[in-house]
Amino acid sequence: MTQTVSKRSSSAAVHYGFTLAKRNMKYSILVLCMSLLGLPLSLIAALAECSSNSNDYSYLSEYVDEIYQLTALISAVIVIFLGAYIAINSFAHLYDKRFSDMEYSLPMTTEKRYISGYLSGLAVYILPYILSQIVSVILMIVGINTIDVKRDADPFAEYIPYCKAMIVGGLIVMVMFYTLFVLTMCFCGTKFESGIYGAAANLFMPMLFVCIYQIMDKYGYGLVYDVIEDTFLNRLFSFTSPIGVLYKLYVLVMYPQTIIYVGEPPAKEQYPFFSINSMDGWALECLLFIGLLFVCGLLLYRRRKAEQTGESFISKPIFYVAMFSIMAAVWLFMDYMRTGTAPKIIVTMAVFVIIDCVINKGIKKLLPAFVKYAAVMAGVAAVYFVSVKAMDSFVVNSVPEVSEIAYAEVMGYDHYLVGNGEYVGEYHFEDEDNIRRITELHAEQLSFHDDYAAAVLPAEWFGIKYTYKNGRTMERQYSEPYSSVYEELTRLEYTDEVKKQKIEALTNTLNNYDYTLVIFCGATEENIRLEPENNKDIFTDEFTAGLLDCLTEDILAMTSEDCEGYEEDSYYVNIYANYSEIDSLIENGPAYMCYTITGNHKKAIGYLDSQGILSEDIMAGVSEAANDIAETMNS
Amino acid sequence: MIELKNTVKKFGDFTALDDVTLTIPEGTAFGLLGSNGAGKSTLLRLLTGIYSPDGGTVELDGIAVYNNEEQKRRVFFVNDETVQFGSFTLKGLKDYYKGFYPNFSEEIYKKLVETVKLPENKKLDTFSKGMKRQAVVIVGLSCCTEYLLLDEAFDGLDPTMRIIVKHMLVDAMLDRKLTVVISSHNLKEINEVCDTAALMHQGKIIFSRELDSVKGDIHKIQVSFPEEHTREEFQCEELLHFERSGSIYYMIMRGSEEDIKKKIEPFSPVLFDVIPLTLEEIFIYEMEVLGYDANGIEKE
Incomplete structure (x- = not known):
């Protein structure tokens, strides 16, 4: 019996989904057409580019290629925006009274109606896109096997990661955009209102990040900038709004080396963004955020009643919270753009009044709108002031006990x-x-x-x-x-703790590293001299042990007063560690400097001198290689 | 059995249903009568599970309807609007509802379509209002639910079609104990189809009784007295209407024929005749008592 009931209810939900899908079929076909104009088309251009038989593709001149790219871009934008229309159409009973009785009377629970409507619209939206991506993959495989690829081109290596990024990223943008519109649909009364709130919801997160970023940048004296950037821009932003997802996709496409890098992720300072390995984690974060939007939509949908069809389901607190956020975002964004106060007031007031009039379906309550605007802006100012003060007192000026x-x-x-x-x-x-x-x-x-x-x-x-x-x-x-x-x-620097650490680090480097050690000598940095080929001969184990002993003694004996005036000393010796051979050092520059032996390191300087390192022979032996090193160093 | 207990439904400040308690037994044809805005459609939407009650309960056999899939599957609602079905063909509409109502009977559907001879593959947009309503009623009956709720069921139907639809309903009631709830302004239709009716006004149930007892409980009398009398002399709770034309007095009074006779006898009538009342007259006079009469509204 229970099984029968469950089977019935699930089949009703599936049936409902199919009927909605039929209603949205024309948009689905449009998504398919537009998707086919997207990635597959740009792949044709890309494959043509890879072909060595360029005469066959001579019609694919640069400007044709550009047209292809432009068409792909425009069609991608259309595909994304169709998501809004499909979302609105799938929940027509929320704004169109004609459908409300018909759909609310169906034997389905509220939750099933929402889930079914959501999934149906989503399927109609993304399945054509997935189909088009399958076409593009087939196209690529067939294309690569049928064209003569240029010797230096590796289409698979070049385009598979690109395709992965585009397919996965594209799907994420679409699903997030669609879900965001479903969410706004759940508290809006009309298509127009949904459009306005949908757009606002899409812009909200990016603007919020700009605001946070700006406040922290402006008032966060001493706060670690990398943390702000990593936390807010490169991470949170990239999965909390369709625009953020697009930003990430842009980075993936604009820096393809980061996505074709299949080993370790690239060095942070090189491209602080993403590697193909990190895409899965990012996709998961995006899906979790989409899940959150979905659940919020469900909660709103459950609260919404049939009699509220065509009415804004925005209670006063929600309205004020939303308006507060939008006003703060607009104001701070304009502040970020270095706009004056008067334009800020005009723009925020205009945005507020327009939204208020849309919600109230007319301009009858124009005067109260201005009063509400003033109240909201006072709130924004108060919160801004309190936030800055609180950040100042509790974060910026805080020194721990x-x-x-x-x-x-x-x-x-x-x-x-x-x-x-x-x-x-x-x-x-x-x-x-x-x-x-x-x-x-x-x-x-x-x-x-x-x-x-x-x-x-x-x-x-x-x-x-x-x-x-x-x-x-x-x-x-x-x-x-x-x-x-x-x-x-x-x-x-001259406390016992630091001295100990310096000695430990130096001992570790000199004894344990397999790298080539190099000494540059000279009175100043500009006067670097070395015979690189003598390098290995110099750094024997005995020499290293002797140097280490002397340096240890120097470090332990040193005081901060000793340091003063070291620049005037006649010797200035740097020890560099390199990852491999001396040639690599010449080519790439030193990997890192282990230690600087300044003139106040009496014992060490004496030792170097006694070993002939600072002798005239070596000092005078300026080789071509050493000059290269010097150039590299200076550059 | 449909049961509403102290049901309240509000739309903002407006109370559409105010503490309504009503029972509709299984297998009855129940008519909902009432002025515009009385709350009839709201009541039907509550029974269908479209609306949730703000107070009290709306139950089918003791189980709430709202957001209950199984309960909703026992009810089919024919709305007074049919424009939403415009993009469907009759066949499409059948397929649409068939997916939600597992007891849907193709046999009944075919039989009913043959009876009314509606084109199955034409869009409902091309149908007249009456044809659309027939189409929806056909699909509703074919869903084989236990309860069929019709809002303004006969609106737009020509006399022949009214008879056909009425027959459809009656047949379904006889065949499978279908409970039909009809809201209508057309009292004649209610009179012909329903065995029980409720009169609603301003969100309240004024009465809910079997139609025979309603008719037996209100009488129009034609009396004549040797002397002149005023309305005030007859004023009592039972008097719904008083009218004088020459020496003849027309009065509408609640109660049995015997009771009314007893009330009039002290005035020594020289003539006492009971005239049968139609349901429409009963409706008008009951509403008049509640202040809902043409004169009253005009005065307002």
Whole structure:
């Protein structure tokens, strides 16, 4: 009996889905046509490009190719927008009274009607697209096997990742766009209203990110910029709106090397975006967000009653929350675009009044709309002010208590921490006194906030990362240290903790790395001299052990006062580690610098001298290779 | 059995159904009478599960209808509007509803289509209003539900078709104990098809009784007295209407013939005749008491 009931109810839901699909069939055909003009067409152009028999494809001149790309783009935009129409049409009973009695009276639960309507519209929308993508894959396989491919072209390697990105990404954009419109449909009364709210919903997340980004950028003094960018722009933004998904697709297509990279993801600083390996995780995030939109739609749909057909289902709190968000987004976006106050007021007021009139279906309540606008803007200003103040007090100007911190790390160009200015140094402090000194210098840096005249080294930076005893971390970066902060940073370098770390790091590098070690010698950096072919002969195990002993002694004996004036010393020696051979060093430059032996490293300099490293023979032996290294270094 | 207990339905500030309690037994033909805006259509939509009650309950055999698939499968609702079916052909409409109602009978459908001779493959848009209604009634009857609810069922039907549709309904009631609820302004139709009726006004049920008892409970009398009398002299709860034409008095009164006679006897009538009342007259006089009469509305 239960089985029969369940079978009946599921068949009714399927039947309902099919009848809706029939209603949307013409849009489905349109999606198919437009999709076929999209990727398959651009693939024809791409395959033609790969063909060595270019005469056969001479008609595919550059401008024809451009037309193909343009057609593909326009058709893709049309395909996406058809999603809105299909969503609205699948839920016609929400705005068209003619359908409400007919569909609400059907023997189905509210939930099944929603799910069935949603899936039916979705199937009608995406199946033609999937079909067109199958066509494009077949086209590509057949095409590649029938054309003479240029020697240097590898269409599979080049276009399979591209196709994957386009198919998966395209589907995600479509499904998200469609779901967003279903959601807006659930609280709108008319097609027009759905269109307005759908557009607003699509723009809402991107604008919100711009706002957050802008507030943090403007007022988030010391907050780690990479975190903002990674968290908000490259991650959250890329899966929380169709525009964000398109942005990600754009990156994937514009930087194809990131998607054809099938091994390790590319280095972050190279392309901080995505590799083909990370697409699956991103797709999952997108699907989870779509799921969230779907559930929100269902909750709204369940609350909506048949008698509300054709009426806005926007209660006052929802209206004010939505308007607050839209107004804040518009205002801050314009602020980001450096627009003046008057245009901001005019634009926000116009947007508010238009939306309010649409919701109230007329201009009868024009005057109250202005009052509501004023109230909402007052709210926006208040929240903005409170947010900035709260961020200022609780985030920007917050320095943790020493007793709460397990350890602190200080990062920066080693200008302060090592004394060279070439690479980022990072030191770890667990000693309570040192942690106190760090919190004090942190507080001091904050007290100079906005006092640019007090900055000694503009365009330099240093960072502090606290790890609390409960595991939580707090990281700050400052683009310019102030004089007293700079001095304290230098002093920190000569604490026992740092000395120990320096020795450990140096020992580890010199003893354990398989890399080629290279010494550059000279009074200044510009005067670098070395016989590269002698390099291996110099770095024997005995030599390394002796150098390490001397450096250890120097480091332990050194004080911050010793460091002063080292630049005037006659010797200036850098030890570089390279990943492979000296040729690679010449070609690519050094991988990283292990240590700088300045003139105040008396023992080490003495040792180098005793080993003949600083002898006239070597110093004078300027080879071509060394010049190349110097050029690379300078560039 | 359909049961509404203290059912309330509101649309914003407007109360469409106000504390309605009503029982419709199985197998009856139930008529819903009432002025425009009385709440008849709202009541039917509540019975269909289109609307959810804001208060009280709407149940079929003790189980709520709203958002209950199984219960809704027992009901078919024929709306007063048919424009939504315009894009369907009759066959398409049949296929549409067949998917939702597993008891759909092709046999009944074919029989009914043959009876009314409607084209199956023409779009309903091309049909007249009456033909559309026939088409929907045919599909509704073919769904073989236990309850058939018709809103303004006979609207747009020509006299011949009215008879045919009435026969269809009566046959279905006899064949499979179908419970029919009809809302209509056409009291004659209700009178012919229904055995029980309820009168609604401003969201309330004024009465709900078997039609025979309704008719037996209100009488029009024609009396004459040796002396002149005013309405006030006869004023009582039972008096619905008072009219004088020369020496003849016409009164509509509630109650049995005997009771009315007892009330009039003290005035020593020289003439006392009982004139049969149509349902339409009963409706008009009942509504008049409630202040819903042409004169009253004009005065307003």
